[in-house]
Amino acid sequence: MARLGVNIDHVATLRQARGGTEPDPVAAAAIAEFAGADGITIHLREDRRHIQDRDLKILRQTVQTRLNLEMAATEEMIAIALSVKPEACTLVPEKRAELTTEGGLDVRIHQEALKVAIEKLQAGGIIVSLFIDPDPDQIKVANKIGADYIEIHTGSFAEAKNWKEEELELIKIENAVKLARKLDLGVNAGHGLNYTNVKKVAAIGGIEEFNIGHSIMSRAIMVGLDRAVRDMSELVRYA
């Protein structure tokens, strides 16, 4: 059965809109865990647009499941991760001007630097995942440079404009899962998944963890966070 990692970035986005103290992502993480989340995911961006260093430090003490820190592979972020020690780090690409992550990491181009980052994090006892597109070349390099996991970027699938495009993207994801499993890489998936499209990806099988944020928080505004997490948890587990 797949696990659900609840991304709480958007709780922090709402707090930062007023620059105050509420809503607090720390409280959201606790509610998500009570509702059955298997892990909490946060993205500490270099520009600190949502999650703050304070959130990471407190969450390290309060999260009872697993803390997955998404971050760029920079010296600053590696030092922070090594001092806070989340269970897992997912290395993601970052562009200052983007509204959200626009694609997977190019691990082929950045393989030397990523290998060093992976080694440093693993030496600190942290599991390392690389957020990449469902592309066989990227998966092979992720394996070569020693990643423990890949997280398949599902954004192109989620943004498909018609069923045909969606089907093609789904096949890419399916093949990516097969290849990664053959190479003995753990497989996670996420970005843009919602209560409708997640069913098709979860039905593929072989994906250990889904990291989902925006759709859960959007639904939480309507029905409450507890219910939103329970509903998503059921979808990823029993698809």
Ligand SMILES: CC(=O)[C@@H](O)[C@H](O)COP(=O)(O)O
């Ligand atoms: C890496 C990823 O797909 C998401 O975690 C997403 O980037 C969340 O961060 P933002 O909410 O800043 O886009």
Ligand SMILES: NCC(=O)COP(=O)(O)O
């Ligand atoms: N890595 C993907 C993630 O954590 C959540 O992405 P989204 O569901 O907010 O698009």
